[in-house]
Amino acid sequence: MTREEVFATLNGVFQDVFDDESITVGEGTTADDIEDWDSLEHINLIAAVEQEFGIKFSMGQVVTMKNVGEMADIIMSQIKD
């Protein structure tokens, strides 16, 4: 899977979780850019991403990832493994 494909899939997941089809995420997208992305939705988002890509984030990654770019990095590294 290329990085572009990862982002394309992430767009779908974000749109589904936040129930908003206008969402498009990029490398620097953070919780501040999406209105409903609070600490409650963060964990639901994580679960949805894990399910979509068939991966598992560690607890450390869940609390330290700063933006969608970092999320994509982790996804890419786990897919390669």
Place this chain on the structure above:
Amino acid sequence: MPATFTSFYFLCFYACILLIYYLIPAKTQWFFLLSASIGYYMLTGNGILILYPIAASAIAYGAIRIMAGTQDGKRRKRALCVSLVLLIGTLVVLKYINFGVHTVNGIASLCGAQGAVWKGFQFLVPLGISFYTFSILGYIVDVYNQIAAPQMNFLKLSLYGMYFPSVLSGPILRYREDGEQFFRPHPFDYRQVTFGLQRMVWGFFKILVISERMNLVVNTVYDNYTQYPGSYIWIATVCYAFQLYTNFSGSMDIVLGMSQTFGIHLPENFETPFFSRNISEYWRRWHITLGVWMKEYVFYPLLRTDAFQKLGKKLRGRFGKKKGKQLTTFLAMFLLWFAVGVWHGGDWKFVIGSGLLHWFYIVSGELADPFFKKMMERLSIDPKSRWLDAFRILRTFFLANIGFVFFRASSAPDAFRMLKAGVSVWNPEVLFNGSLFTLGLDVIEAVIAIVSLLILLTVSLLQQKGAVRERIEKKKLPIRFMIWYALLFYTILLGYYGPGYSAAEFIYQGF
């Protein structure tokens, strides 16, 4: 020496520490801070109780050394579990065992039992146990999750656990963000030291001028609420909201300011919480470090347990994707808020007032949200209107005040009785006939309190537009001096010191 930062002896102690801190070689500053922290802890209470924070640091040190020295997952997990059991076990035994005993006795008495079924325990509880335990617990978990560097020096780890400005009342620290700066050399920086001192003065203003005055009204009504029903209860509760806020946030101003004078930057614990538009936002702005801790070390791990994942799957299958997800979250939030309540103290008044009541607010808010959105659409109300925001702020403040009734009342049943007395007696006339001046503040004292609250409000509004100290810094020298000296003398002259001068105890210190 009294533990409170507003005591004269503490200020002398702090002045000596600050002076020596910048006279000794910068490389030894961290060790000096550790010595000062041990000295402070031993001088402010029962000296022998220092063994508790030392033991907590030793447990953390042992676990961290084991985790750092092996890649064996099972061994790492064992070290994590043993240290968590020991630290949480100590906290539970010292602070919460009587909560269980009293609850059992309460249930037994409801069932008709005569007298206590179980006897309570008497323990000497070390000061600040909830704060330092949480800072240390979080660090161990972070090392286990490999997101914090293991500290292999026991003395350095002890400083992180026992750092004297924050050991008694927080903020709860996160080693991965706040830890390493303790050990770096901090050469004298005039700007940092003056900024820190300015913030301390602001903290003293909040505590001595506002909080202590509010305390008089609150005590009069809450200690005799049967004589002061109706409006008195609401007035006293609003006073308590300001008392608690100025006391706790003022103590944080002193802690953060004092740390800044040492060149150490601690996390903020408050962000003008009474401007919040809903309860979720309120908890992102009130006692921020506790909220972040609970989210990272309780809420997220709980939702990621196998049990919750399975439950979530079941509920989604039964109630649909959206509702199922919501129900799972609500259940985890119930446990989270129960933990937040219990953290405040082993009593149902805390469990309700600082925990479950807020869970109820958030859950009802979430459930009612679609209805309110539709209603606003039908009534053509702009959801971003300023008036609506003002209404939301007032509503959130009111809801928080209901929680404060529990927090301040002597027990949960008393809180219910006070709420009943607050709504069952209609006496708005006391707001206008001078009766309020009999509650502990005469006309002059009340005017000082109101003017001081207006100063607080003005500064809080200015804070929404950026850091106030930096804005003052840009003003010309005479204006700068005038502002800070005016605040200093206002605090010295109008501070309410109470009998014996060290009356200003920090409310949160007990936790």
